[in-house]
Amino acid sequence: MNLKNSPMHYGFIAKCFHWGTALLFLAAYVSVYYRQWFTEAKTPENWTALQLHLSIGVSLGVIVVLRVIWRKMNETPQPEPGTKLEHLAAHMGHYALYGVMIIMPLTGYLGTGVNTEFFFLFDVPKFEDTWLFTVVVQDFMGLSFKTFEAPIDFIHKDIFGAWLVWLLILGHVLAALYHHFGKGDRTIKKMTTGKP
Ligand code: HEM
Numbered sequence: 001m002n003l004k005n006s007p008m009h010y011g012f013i014a015k016c017f018h019w020g021t022a023l024l025f026l027a028a029y030v031s032v033y034y035r036q037w038f039t040e041a042k043t044p045e046n047w048t049a050l051q052l053h054l055s056i057g058v059s060l061g062v063i064v065v066l067r068v069i070w071r072k073m074n075e076t077p078q079p080e081p082g083t084k085l086e087h088l089a090a091h092m093g094h095y096a097l098y099g100v101m102i103i104m105p106l107t108g109y110l111g112t113g114v115n116t117e118f119f120f121l122f123d124v125p126k127f128e129d130t131w132l133f134t135v136v137v138q139d140f141m142g143l144s145f146k147t148f149e150a151p152i153d154f155i156h157k158d159i160f161g162a163w164l165v166w167l168l169i170l171g172h173v174l175a176a177l178y179h180h181f182g183k184g185d186r187t188i189k190k191m192t193t194g195k196p
């Protein structure tokens with residue numbers, strides 16, 4: 001099994017990044033909606049679900065940095081035959097997904113008023129307690145945390161969390177299924193078995 005990508009398929013590490021990220025995205029959604037729909041405010045379950053969401057989100061933030069570095073160190077497998085427009089759409093879609101993978105953890109972290117108890121192992125201090133907040137947001141921009149947090153929360157929850165992320169992932173999955181079942185090409189195989 002190749003660790004690195006080849007012209008024919010993604011390597012083991014890129015596959016782990018891809019499917020690990022997909023699972024963690026699902027877990028981030030399950031934890032936050034479990035909290036909102038199935039727990040009462042101020043109960044231990046409510047806090048645990050929130051902390052799981054924060055821990056998963058922070059993990060995704062770290063993983064995306066490693067993933068981008070790994071991508072830069074590797075060739076990208078050759079695209080399947082298609083029109084220029086299809087290739088452009090695939091590129092844009094992948095860039096947008098990388099954007100989401102960066103924006104969601106970033107806005108989540110910047111807009112959260114509690115520490116992340118990282119899987120209950122150690123604390124990651126909240127942004128409000130960092131020197132960056134004091135120097136940039138408080139002193140330079142002259143904003144309180146409440147004023148700073150409001151638009152960031154809106155992006156995290158209402159624009160991206162509730163809509164954009166779902167739409168992008170849905171489009172991405174439909175495109176993958178269309179390649180596999182509609183065009184019968186190797187797009188899904190490149191990210192799974194790697195078989196011809
Ligand atoms: C890729 C990573 C992430 C995804 C996909 C994600 C997704 C979401 C979604 C869908 C919501 C609920 C939106 C709604 O109320 O309708 C939410 C809420 C929230 N997120 Fe994230 N998030 C991520 C990372 C983070 C991170 C890193 C943090 C903080 C360290 C964070 C903190 C929060 C908080 C505090 C809420 C509000 C929880 C509540 O009101 O129940 N998120 N997130």
Ligand code: HEM
Nearest residue numbers: 021022025071076090094097098169173176187188190191
């Ligand atoms: C069941 C869910 C998913 C399926 C079936 C799937 C399928 C695929 C396939 C087949 C490829 C290879 C495309 C190509 O080479 O042209 C791919 C690439 C990619 N996927 Fe997914 N994916 C899923 C979920 C996700 C999620 C949740 C994300 C991120 C939030 C994501 C982000 C990406 C990115 C960024 C690439 C481009 C990789 C690169 O070239 O660096 N995928 N996906």
